[in-house]
Amino acid sequence: MLIKGVIQYAHHLLEESVSEGEIVIDATCGNGNDTLFLSKLVGDEGRVIGFDIQKEAIESTSHLLKEHKRTNMTLVHDSHAEMYKYVSSQATIGGAIFNLGYLPRSDKKIITKPESTIEAIDKILPILKRKGMIVLVVYHGHDGGKDEKKELLKHIIELDQKQYTVLRYGFINQKNNPPFILAIQKK
């Protein structure tokens, strides 16, 4: 077996924990790669709710999913912190992914922020199914990235170990602030 890269490993964790027919969340659609992955994973009976604060990201995600003839998604042009406006607080979520940082080839000043990322995580946790996972791919090399990494780790490290298993996965001999994964699994 070869060691999986961060995106590959993030998808692997979700493949192992999400079932067909479930509702899942892509908290940061960007160019739609994770939305497309989740859409296929949950199948036609499932649903992906995708969020992004940039219209451009929602449009390119919509375009990518149309290209792949996927229709089982709801794309929301709003912050993931506002998710209870779009996802019932009574719903059961099969899993979620956050790909933090900025939209590649776009404005590097529009980035995920610790307050809204943490607020969204705290909104998903109560409605996450048992054994479900929130997977975060933490990019932190850009301006503002260090701060988000610090705040996020501070928050996640405090999660009660009786209720959640928290994993950190990353490459410790890579240069230039390599991204790493944080995964929170509900027990």
Ligand SMILES: C[S@@+](CC[C@H](N)C(=O)[O-])C[C@H]1O[C@@H](n2cnc3c(N)ncnc32)[C@H](O)[C@@H]1O
């Ligand atoms: C690294 S990109 C995501 C890449 C994407 N998952 C893909 O597969 O292409 C991060 C995205 O998060 C979005 N974003 C930043 N703050 C956000 C927020 N509060 N709510 C939702 N999306 C946000 C940015 O606009 C950007 O498109």
